[in-house]
Amino acid sequence: EVQLVQSGAEVKKPGESLRISCKGSGYSFTKYWITWVRQLPGKGLEWMAKIDASDSYKTFSPSFEGHVTVSVDKSITTAYLQLSSLKPSDTAIYYCARRLAVTGPDDFWGQGTLVTVSS
């Protein structure tokens, strides 16, 4: 069974950093890309970035480039999203998803990680 299991909810203070994990199982991890998507409270989906799990080639949305870091550790079939210098406006649910092709659909999604940034 294909699964993407994300790390748990986080509460952070402004200025802190955070790394969210997304562990893939039940499929050949390095054959797929991992996409990261943000959903602000009560709002729509925002495409952030994708990373090729085989060679770590990355693509970023212009809205997020320079503000987030994505990486993978093939040895433990896990992808990461790192957010730094957190602001209250980073409060959101962050999802990972897998895709087979560069512009293909995201066919399996993680359960989401709620990040709350508050002083």
Add this chain to the structure above:
Amino acid sequence: QSVLTQPPSVSGAPGQRVTISCTGSGSNIGAGSDVHWYQQFPGTAPRLLIYGNNNRPSGVPDRFSGSKSATSASLAITGLQAEDEADYYCQSYDNSLSGWGVFGGGTKVTVL
């Protein structure tokens, strides 16, 4: 402001047909990029509903269908059911070398 434009809401009675439009531009849908559609219920992760403009993954009922033309795409739900009440998002890609993804703003489907 989302790159792809969807109506904020559509509604219909059970059994009716509703459509959701997704309007892009020459740099995404109009450049030949595929459109995918996702369904999201409150408090849950999105689910792939339609891929490659008009293909349904296994397990998606055939009352859901997609189409694409020029710079826009549509999702149709025929024989609307109460369980279809959810948010729906279209997704495509910028046709630049990097090919970053873009979403529509989402459409809330209400079953009357």
